[in-house]
Amino acid sequence: MTDNNFFSHTTLSGSNGATFSDRITDAGYNWNAAGENIAGGQGRDFTSGVNQMGATDAARDVMYGTTEFTSINAFFSDNFGISASGWGELGNGLTGEVWDSWQANQKGAGGWMGSSGHRHNIRNDMFDDLGVGYVWEPTDSPPILLDGGNTIALLPVIR
DSSP states (O other), X not given: OTTTTBOSSSOOSSSSOOOHHHHHHHTTOOXXXXXXXXXXXXXXXXXXXXXXXXXXXXXXXXXXXOSOHHHHHHHHHHHHSOOOSSGGGTTTXXXXXXXXXXXXXXXXXXXXXXXXXXXXXXXXXXXXXXXOOOOOOTTOOSOEEOGGGOEESSOOOOO
């Protein structure tokens, strides 16, 4: 996607319009059920310019919409009485409604766990395997091509 300047579940540039299922089948992966989550803009530190975050912080930013454990833990503790002692426990006992409220609190930037569709893919019992890719492209430039031919100047990141 970064090589061809697009953001979509369907390959829009540099290929033949392949879907996610086309791509995993063409790669020889044997599958019965599959899901795909994609993210853009995460892993970048916008407060001090466009700098790359470390891999752990980038993963937390994608998953939870924040790299600050204290802020997400305080939100769950203050609003739902559910507290974790560290990142490894975060999410234990949380329902979809609680995660959805985190998404609303973050103005739509609550990470994959704050998004019901993304959360469903992550927690889906039908999936046995998980693949993750991370690309840092500091020179990626707008406009970014989206589905339907629309473009955006920058990928939205709300903090």
